[in-house]
Amino acid sequence: xKENKKNEIENEKNGFILINKNSGPTSHDIIxxxxxxxxxxxxxxxxxxxxLATGLLIVAIGRPATKNISNFVKLDKKYEAEIFLGETTxxxxxxxxxxKKYQGEKIKQEKLGEALQKISKRxxxxxxxxxxxKIKGQKLYELARKNIEIQRPPQKIExxxxxxxxxxxxxxxxxxxxxxxxxxxxxxxxxGEELGCGAYLKExxxxxxxxFLSKKAVKIEKLTPNNWQKYVVDKLI
Numbered sequence: 089x090k091e092n093k094k095n096e097i098e099n100e101k102n103g104f105i106l107i108n109k110n111s112g113p114t115s116h117d118i119i120x121x122x123x124x125x126x127x128x129x130x131x132x133x134x135x136x137x138x139x140l141a142t143g144l145l146i147v148a149i150g151r152p153a154t155k156n157i158s159n160f161v162k163l164d165k166k167y168e169a170e171i172f173l174g175e176t177t178x179x180x181x182x183x184x185x186x187x188k189k190y191q192g193e194k195i196k197q198e199k200l201g202e203a204l205q206k207i208s209k210r211x212x213x214x215x216x217x218x219x220x221x222k223i224k225g226q227k228l229y230e231l232a233r234k235n236i237e238i239q240r241p242p243q244k245i246e247x248x249x250x251x252x253x254x255x256x257x258x259x260x261x262x263x264x265x266x267x268x269x270x271x272x273x274x275x276x277x278x279x280g281e282e283l284g285c286g287a288y289l290k291e292x293x294x295x296x297x298x299x300f301l302s303k304k305a306v307k308i309e310k311l312t313p314n315n316w317q318k319y320v321v322d323k324l325i
Contacts, residue, residue, distance in 0.1 A: 101126075102150030103320040106305035109137055109145050111291075113308075118145060121308055125316050134160035135268065135297065136220060140183060143167075143294030144302040149320060160324070162268045164248065166296035169289060171276045173258040176286035178232070179218040180273035190285040194257040201252065203282040204262075208250035212242035213274050245270045259290065300324065 107118055115136045122131050132154045134146040148154045173195060177184030215221040217232040223240060231238060246267040254261040264272060273289045280287025295302050306319050 101128075101317045101320050102152045103148075103322045104153055104324050105147045105149060105311075105316075105319050105321070106300060106302075107145040107147050108302050108305035108307050109142055110307070110309075111140050111142050114139050115145060118147065118308055122147060122149065122311070122316075125311050125313055127313070130154050132157050134158075134163075135165070137294060138181070138273075138292070140181060140289075141292040141294065143292075144297055144300060144305050145294075146297055146300060146324070160297065163298040164265065164267055165270070165294060167262075167264045167266075167272055168253070168293045168295055169262045169264055169272050169276065170291035171260050171262065171279065171287050172290040173260065173280065173283065173287045174285050175288060176277070176280060177288045179288075180216045180271075180277040181289040182291075184218065184288065188286050192285060195283050195285055197255055199283065200255060200260065203279055204250055204252060206282060207275060207279055208247045210278075211244060211246065213245045213271060213278070214240050214242050216271055216273050216277070219271065219273075243269060247275075250275075 105122070109115070109118060115133050119131050119133060123129060126149060128149055130149075130151045132148050134148070134157050137143065137145055146157075146160050148157045172182070174190040175186050176188040177186055179185075215228065217237055217240075218229045221228050221240070223238065228238075228240070247270065248265040248267075249263070251263040252260065253263050264275065272292055276287050276289040293302070311319065
């Protein structure tokens with residue numbers, strides 16, 4: 089009877105939910121909450137968001153949907169990023185330990201524009217040590233927490249557009265359209281290196297994954313055992 093009940097639940101609803109994540113929870117936290125709400129164990133997501141990040145997370149619910157999740161992983165992404173100039177952290181974001189502080193003059197917008205143009209033309213990127221990227225079977229962040237830094241081979245990326253939305257020293261806001269696998273924290277860090285003042289990622293919102301938009305996604309807090317199924321889409325592609 090228990091096995092029949094489990095199979096009945098698993099087959100009740102399969103598909104995808106667009107989640108608009110708040111800052112704080114990990115991507116896995118979202119999956120855990122959805123498992124409790126839906127009573128379905130087979131749930132996965134297409135593309136991790138760091139805990140500090142907000143925005144779109146595509147979630148697959150049920151076995152058929154999770155088998156097709158790879159179709160979404162390699163899609164291009166769009167972000168809005170706030171970057172803090174003048175400090176460098178070990179994690180490349182606001183949650184890390186400050187390593188260096190800039191004591192020079194404010195960066196002029198003309199110099200910032202030139203640096204952004206150079207960054208936008210880059211076709212490779214070195215993953216940050218504080219990331220889930222695996223090298224020789226080891227997650228980089230696990231090594232970083234032990235104060236171990238290893239050589240990381242550059243990863244191919246593509247930056248389709250890098251637009252300056254706002255600049256008021258020491259904060260800048262960017263709109264970024266990039267390929268899957270691009271670390272926005274690394275863009276912030278590399279921009280700081282290019283400017284000579286250091287920088288880290290302060291805020292991040294994923295606004296789109298290909299044609300799917302965060303503004304059309306639902307907050308996890310709105311989902312309940314009684315209403316979650318109405319947010320499930322059978323097919324996205």
